Amino acid sequence: MRRAPAALLLLAVLAFPLVFARPFPRHVMIMIFLYGALATAWNILAGYCGQISLGHAVYFGIGAYTSTFLVREAALTPWLGMLVGAALAVVVSQAIGYPVFRLRGHYFAIATIGFGEIVQTLVLNWDLVGGARGLFVPIKRPDSLLNLQFHDSKAVYYYLALGLLALALGATRWIERSRRGYYFRAIREDQDAAASLGVRVAREKHAAMAVSAALTALGGTFWAQYVLFIDPESVFPLSLSILICLVAVMGGVGSLWGPLLGAVVLVPLSEGTRVLLGGTGKALDLLIYGALIMAIAVIQPAGLMGLMRQLRGRRAVAPRGEARRESAA
Amino acid sequence: MGCVYALVAAGLSLIFGLMELVNFAHGEFLMLAMYVAFFAWSLGGLDPVIGAPVAAAVLGAVGWLTYHGLIRRVLAAPMLAQIFATFGLGVFLRNGAQFAFGVDFLTVQDPWLAGRLSLGGLFLGLPQVGASLVALAAFLALYLFLSRSETGLALTATAQDRQAASLMGIDTQRMFALGWVIGGACVGVAGALLATFFYIYPDVGGPFALLAYVTVALGGFGNVPGTLAAGVVVGLVEALAGLLIPPAFKYSVVFALYLAVVLWRPQGLFGRF
């Protein structure tokens, strides 16, 4: 992105809540940021490192449940609860990763779905955390940053979501430019060849998983504080995992801005269908998603970013880091 | 029940053996089959057992369509694209069904096979027994087809070594399509059978898909006869799990079995990979 338009865009994004004061537009933007962040987090593991996890909602749910539980039982501010949630998500991710990273390709994907389902079933049947009834986040008034609850205006949520997105993008960018980022991509291409060059494949995969899980869990806590009610159906389902995937794939897996682009396209679509079609909207938008996933898979697996690259006519494109170096040379 | 799982899994196994592609939409194929059987019954008065060939035909067609419309284009694509292609199809079908038929549970009333059978002290539901028998018969037919008929042998050859087969003049494209047709047909029969005693609703495919994956893994990806034995094992494990621990965790046990298999014995019990 070139300097001037990028700066203008940034300014526009920052000023948005000042211009649009109605809740709905703000809500849409918040959702874009949230899904953008979740998809970017997923992208670290799946796009860069090539491990297609189809059960990522697990970490979202862990983040949401941990912080909510701590707010209820220990009156702990969600800010700390968020960190605990992220830590727990990392631990779980390593535990899941241990058996699952020995698998490749399709087997790995199936296993991640399975773990997602198991955790969802577990929570569904665990009364301590509310089981099927879910958990309500205790309402605290007045609005406060400490308690992370705002009832009159979505403005602060807006900036928080934006912050989360920035964090996810920042993490991705940092990794992309580091040795780890190169290693991830090598693993994605050919993990055995990478191993022959001294890459500790398992360790790298676990690292990718940890970062991805932590970021996703932060998103979960944000969600809990935003809607103030969570239940297994809303934070753990396979459909959420699918959605995260789709957003990332639509925009462009393996690129920095791809997932955000996907969110920009899909979230308004989703919110739009929900508003237009009411009750049956649920199935219809997933229906469209299914069709979209198939279309992307067939037409351009690299998503919108890939499509844009194709249109610009650059065939043997060098990925991010080296491309910039090339044009600067 | 194991026999039914085996039938469902057989198609999956065949497809994988042919082109190393896992059909993530297999559960949804099954769901479609059940709906087809249901409509054959409610609109045409055909009992599901009679409706099975209809379901088989319809699903066979679905399989063929899927291959030509979708799979063919992603055969050369990176694995990510392949996973997404069938995964997307699954999502599409599941929600399409929800959109078209609603979320209500449907059942076939008064099927031919109803009531119970008493064997010693065990009470077995007659529909289940009937289903197993038909499934076994279908499986046998499949096995005979694969090992005796010329087309069947060509199919097996393609699965074992694609290039050699094409050098021998076997049209791999046709074989792939055939694999999908047969896979669809198997699922079609299985679905119709299940419709005699199972609730029918859009999400019904999920658990069965998982069971199918486990069965295929256990029997060895690509090994069709092994799938039968594996199916029985899975059925037993599931039944036992249902008895011993809270039913909600039944599938967790099955999934644990899947993990155990792919981690410790990737070739499955009888596989060749």
Place this chain on the structure above:
Amino acid sequence: MSAPLLEVTGLTKRFGGVVANRDVSFRVGPGELVGVIGPNGAGKSTLFDLITGFTRPDAGTVRIDGRDATGLRPDEICRLGLGRTFQKLRPFHGMTALENVMIGAFLNTADVAEARAAATAALASVGLGDRIAVQARGLSTGQRKRLELARALATRPRLLLLDEVTGGVDAGAIPGLVALVRDLHARGIGLIVIEHNMRVIMDIAQRIVALQLGEVIADGPPAEITRDRRVIDAYLGEAWRA
């Protein structure tokens, strides 16, 4: 005498009913250039897989610098100073030549700029200096062979296992590749080279190990090998004269 760089003893590997390697033993000293020859199916690539940790042997040991390295992971083997190339080339297709080699260079540094410099140098040393920004999938076979060589070199190995240096390369490019291998040898890097091109291997190898049906049938200098009855019968044919 100090411990040899690499010593394999009694390596055996079975795949189902096929014995790919049976009781293979030999050693390689620092800086030695050893050739491995044998008909197809003799177990040469399997031997490489066993040494570099891609497969576990059913029996036997691999010792590097005298220490047991049997069954270590490939990345651990690499850290011990062994690099390898593959018979079926495995470049990172979606990455540029430079990025490919950087992966190797990263073994010795975590700094991206340093790795980039090391990779550029490695690519120049194999004659790909003008191709560093090209995506790997856009390179010809000969270029890919050099790429894989550069990549393994960037890890600064003490012993390089080259699986088929000249396979699939057109005749005009062979002398260039041979010169490259000689150059590596001159730098003091040990080399084990699997080759089918007898002229090449006779030319450069100090010692040759001949395999047939998984067993070592001869181990000695080229002159000796070409006169060895078993090797002639199994592989060379009567027409060969050194």
